[in-house]
Amino acid sequence: MPLSRRDFLATTAVALGAGAIGLPTIATAWQQAEGRAPQAPPQWTPVFTDIRRGVGYFLGRGGTIGYLVDPNGVVAVDSQFPDSAPVFVAGLKERTKDRPVDRLFNTHHHGDHSGGNNAFRGVAKRVVAHERAAALIKEAAVRPNAAEQLVPDATFTDVWREEIGGDWVRAKHYGRAHTGGDAVITFERANVAHMGDLMFNRRVPVIDRVNGAVVANWVKVLELTVADHSTDTIYIFGHAGGTHPVTGSSKELLYFRDYLTALLDHTRGAVKAGQTKEQFTVTKPILTGFEDFGPHAANTLGIVWDEIVLGA
Numbered sequence: 001m002p003l004s005r006r007d008f009l010a011t012t013a014v015a016l017g018a019g020a021i022g023l024p025t026i027a028t029a030w031q032q033a034e035g036r037a038p039q040a041p042p043q044w045t046p047v048f049t050d051i052r053r054g055v056g057y058f059l060g061r062g063g064t065i066g067y068l069v070d071p072n073g074v075v076a077v078d079s080q081f082p083d084s085a086p087v088f089v090a091g092l093k094e095r096t097k098d099r100p101v102d103r104l105f106n107t108h109h110h111g112d113h114s115g116g117n118n119a120f121r122g123v124a125k126r127v128v129a130h131e132r133a134a135a136l137i138k139e140a141a142v143r144p145n146a147a148e149q150l151v152p153d154a155t156f157t158d159v160w161r162e163e164i165g166g167d168w169v170r171a172k173h174y175g176r177a178h179t180g181g182d183a184v185i186t187f188e189r190a191n192v193a194h195m196g197d198l199m200f201n202r203r204v205p206v207i208d209r210v211n212g213a214v215v216a217n218w219v220k221v222l223e224l225t226v227a228d229h230s231t232d233t234i235y236i237f238g239h240a241g242g243t244h245p246v247t248g249s250s251k252e253l254l255y256f257r258d259y260l261t262a263l264l265d266h267t268r269g270a271v272k273a274g275q276t277k278e279q280f281t282v283t284k285p286i287l288t289g290f291e292d293f294g295p296h297a298a299n300t301l302g303i304v305w306d307e308i309v310l311g312a
C-alpha cells in the first residue's frame with residue numbers, strides 16, 4: 001500500500017512515541033512509496049540528549065540541532081536536512097506537549113543546518129538568522145528546482161537577545177569565520193552555547209571562502225567566544241570527527257583554534273618554501289599534534305592557500 005507523506009510522518013511520530021525509532025524501516029517504506037527500489041538504510045539514528053535547564057541537543061543527519069524546552073518557551077537551533085527535520089520536530093512536540101516553537105535560529109546558511117527549515121512551517125513563530133546567512137538561505141530557496149523552504153523572517157547584524165521561557169537567548173555574530181554569517185546561540189541561564197559550524201571537533205572543517213569564510217579571523221572568533229562565556233559553559237558543536245563528542249568545553253574551542261593556527265602556519269611554510277599551489281594541494285598532510293583530524297584534501301588546502309596568497 002503506498003504511503004502518503006502524511007502517513008510517513010505519522011509512522012515516524014508513532015515510532016518516536018514508542019521510544020524505538022525504526023528509521024531504517026521507515027526510510028525503506030518511504031523509498032517504496034516513491035516507487036524506488038529499497039536501498040541500504042541510512043546510517044543514522046535520531047537521539048535527543050538533555051544537557052541542563054531544558055537545553056539539549058539532537059543528533060540525526062547533518063549538523064547538531066540544539067533545543068530549549070521550557071513550560072513557557074521553546075527554541076530550536078538549526079534544522080538539519082528535509083528528511084531528518086520532521087523526525088526532530090515530532091520528537092520535540094512530544095516533549096513540549098505541542099507548544100509552538102517560539103524561535104528557530106539558523107547558525108548559518110548551509111543545507112545541513114537550514115535545509116530542514118520547512119518542517120517548522122506552522123510550528124515556529126519566527127526564524128532568526130544573521131543577515132548574511134538569511135540572505136544566502138533566501139537565495140538558495142528561489143533557485144530553480146529548489147524544494148519549498150521556510151526562510152528567516154528576522155535578522156540581526158551583531159547581536160539578537162530576548163527572554164524565552166525561563167532563559168535569555170542570545171545570538172551573536174563574532175565576525176567572518178566558517179562563513180560570512182555565523183552566529184553563536186547562547187542560552188545564558190543554562191550556560192550552554194551552540195557553536196554551529198564554528199566548531200568541528202577533531203574533524204577537518206568546511207571553509208566556505210566563496211561565502212565569506214576567513215580562517216585567520218576564525219582563530220579570533222573562537223577566542224572572542226571563549227572570552228564572552230564562562231569556564232563552565234557547555235558548548236554544542238556543529239560536527240565532530242569519528243566518535244569524538246559533539247559537546248565540550250572551552251578546551252575544545254581553543255584546541256580547534258590551535259589546529260587552525262597550525263593549518264595556516266603549515267600553508268604559509270609551503271608558500272615561503274616556493275611550492276606551487278598545484279604541488280601543495282596534493283600533499284595530503286597530517287599536522288603534528290593534530291593527528292585526530294587526519295589528512296587534508298586538496299580542496300581544503302587550496303582554500304587556505306588562496307586566503308594566504310590572495311587575501312581574505
Ligand SMILES: [Zn+2]
Pocket residue numbers: 108110113178197206
Ligand atoms: Zn557549515
